[in-house]
Amino acid sequence: MILTRYTRIAVVMGGLSPEREVSLDSGTRVKDALVQGGYTAVTPVDMGRDIDVVLRDLRPEVVFNALHGAYGEDGRLPGLLDIIGIPYTGSGVTASAVAMDKILTKRVARTLGIPLAADMVVTAAPGLAAPMHYPFVFKDPLNGSSHGVFIVRDGTEWRDALTQSAGKRMLVEEYVKGREITVAVLGDAVLGDVEIVPAKEFYDYEAKYKDENTRYIPDPDYDPAMRDAMRRAALELHRTLGCRGATRSDFIVAPDRHIMLEINTHPGMTGHSLVPMAAAKRGIDYLGLIERLLAEALAA
Numbered sequence: 001m002i003l004t005r006y007t008r009i010a011v012v013m014g015g016l017s018p019e020r021e022v023s024l025d026s027g028t029r030v031k032d033a034l035v036q037g038g039y040t041a042v043t044p045v046d047m048g049r050d051i052d053v054v055l056r057d058l059r060p061e062v063v064f065n066a067l068h069g070a071y072g073e074d075g076r077l078p079g080l081l082d083i084i085g086i087p088y089t090g091s092g093v094t095a096s097a098v099a100m101d102k103i104l105t106k107r108v109a110r111t112l113g114i115p116l117a118a119d120m121v122v123t124a125a126p127g128l129a130a131p132m133h134y135p136f137v138f139k140d141p142l143n144g145s146s147h148g149v150f151i152v153r154d155g156t157e158w159r160d161a162l163t164q165s166a167g168k169r170m171l172v173e174e175y176v177k178g179r180e181i182t183v184a185v186l187g188d189a190v191l192g193d194v195e196i197v198p199a200k201e202f203y204d205y206e207a208k209y210k211d212e213n214t215r216y217i218p219d220p221d222y223d224p225a226m227r228d229a230m231r232r233a234a235l236e237l238h239r240t241l242g243c244r245g246a247t248r249s250d251f252i253v254a255p256d257r258h259i260m261l262e263i264n265t266h267p268g269m270t271g272h273s274l275v276p277m278a279a280a281k282r283g284i285d286y287l288g289l290i291e292r293l294l295a296e297a298l299a300a
């Protein structure tokens with residue numbers, strides 16, 4: 001099917017994850033851009049537990065998946081849409097589910113020879129001894145937007161992190177100090193890279209989505225050999241997982257090495273978001289990016 005101004009489009013956003021607010025921001029912008037672009041049949045849908053009934057009633061020809069985190073980004077909405085028979089933007093079930101889990105993602109990335117932070121997996125329990133020298137990173141493998149990511153510098157922070165994540169399977173990583181650079185991939189090509197320069201030391205949820213002082217630098221200046229390796233890694237992981245649409249792979253660039261942190265299969269589409277920024281640098285404006293994603297979904 002071909003995308004036209006009359007295509008019935010549902011923009012699914014919000015949902016049930018801790019990243020609900022970011023998703024509402026992404027989804028609202030997507031919906032507004034489509035309406036302003038002359039699309040006449042765009043419906044915003046805040047996903048609840050009745051999403052199957054809502055979509056069966058609405059009968060959209062395509063869904064724009066603007067969810068982040070659990071249910072949208074982890075393959076569960078894609079699975080439901082596969083069953084109902086509605087095409088959707090972005091990655092399908094398997095790619096989404098694997099990419100949602102940082103432990104599984106790193107296992108795949110490791111087989112591709114992509115450089116990663118040294119890590120181990122533990123179950124958080126009170127009294128557990130610190131598994132690495134301080135500082136280290138302790139993160140919930142299933143969360144995003146820095147929810148559940150702790151930079152642990154001493155025993156007090158370690159006890160605090162354990163308490164907040166009791167009973168969960170957690171990823172422990174060496175802390176790698178460096179610049180934060182993300183590589184955006186669209187379709188089967190690298191769009192470009194963007195550096196994130198936080199005003200605060202830790203690039204946390206506040207800094208990512210709220211702090212006006214965070215700076216974003218498209219096409220940052222760094223070692224070209226590293227840049228090429230990172231671009232190849234982002235594209236290779238995107239392909240190996242079978243991702244579709246846009247993905248964004250996060251890296252830390254230290255003076256002597258780079259490591260990949262994760263791949264995001266449903267990257268943000270907010271005013272601060274990095275994939276739209278990388279696309280703009282390549283001459284693809286925000287509406288153009290959305291249209292590419294929708295057209296790809298309809299062609300599948």
Ligand SMILES: Nc1ncnc2c1ncn2[C@@H]1O[C@H](COP(=O)(O)OP(=O)(O)O)[C@@H](O)[C@H]1O
Nearest residue numbers: 117137143144145146173174175176203250261
């Ligand atoms: N191993 C690490 N070393 C240094 N900083 C890290 C490390 N892992 C995560 N961080 C910091 O935490 C942020 C979020 O981590 P990330 O793994 O990208 O998860 P998510 O973006 O899904 O929350 C990163 O952008 C980075 O600032």
Ligand SMILES: [Mg+2]
Nearest residue numbers: 145250261262
């Ligand atoms: Mg990240």
